[in-house]
Amino acid sequence: MQISEKFNLKGKTALVTGGGQGIGKAFSIALASYGANIVIVDLSNNESINETVNQVKAHKVNCILLQCDISTTDAPTLLKSQLDEKNITVDILVLNASVQMRSLWENVTIEQFDKQVNTNFRASLFLTQVFYPAMKEKGWGRIITVGSVQQIRSHVEMIVYAATKVAQMSLVKSLAIQFAPHNVTINNIAPGAIDTPRNAEVLSKRDYLQLLESKIPAGYVGTPEDCVGAVLMLCSEAGRYITGQDLFIDGGMSLNR
DSSP states (O other): OOHHHHTOOTTOEEEEETTTSHHHHHHHHHHHHTTOEEEEEESOOOHHHHHHHHHHHTTSOOEEEEEOOTTSTTHHHHHHHHHHHTTOOOSEEEEOOOOOOOBOGGGOOHHHHHHHHIIIIIHHHHHHHHHHHHHHHHTOEEEEEEOOGGGTSOOTTBHHHHHHHHHHHHHHHHHHHHHGGGTEEEEEEEEOSBOOGGGHHHHTOHHHHHHHHHTOTTOSOBOGGGGHHHHHHHTSGGGTTOOSOEEEESTTGGGOO
16 A cells, blocks of 8 residues: 555545544645545534635535534434534544633632543543544544643643543553554644644734744744644554554654753
8 A cells, every 4th residue: 555545535534523624624625625425513603714714615525514513411322413414423532622721729710620531531431432443344444633742741720621632642542452453543743833823813922932942952833734634544444553652743842841
């Protein structure tokens, strides 16, 4: 098989949570460019996200948008039933959506705690629970969780967010061992400082940006597109022998501890 053929995703269907904006948008478009049909799951249904759908469809693949809050207890089964009605089976699951609420530990509220834990960790477990069986039955599947450099670089205002990402990585390691015999891989990518709409406000502050970039060996903040190559590899035959891994995409930021 030629190297280029190993990245071919034609005939596969990828579900990307938070797939309408930021890093998730880059994933949706990139996977579509290699032939995958795309299911975008997003909290919103606005002009910007609909534009993402159009950009995906420009690659001559199918794309649907499902508006859903994945932090709710019934979200996984609801999404599964909606796709079952459309006779859509998920081959690639990209668990990208997350919530990040900055707060000093002593000021964290129950609401902030629950929202982050339910979106960032609980949803990952139960979405995997509902979509994995079909992958196992087919004998082929790819699952990607999206973590963060905060897994290993502490931040005084992100204690809950970081904890959810560590928990998610622990989940990946455990499931990788169980999924591997069925040709289903599960890996985590951990982006560093990435220029997304969520980070736009803090990155617009010159002093903050300069301080942040001084901690990144590469010397600059990344873009969503910088995260795409790893996901394309891990979601295709090119990455078939990689599972249970934690890949930092951070310009070396995780090395500066």
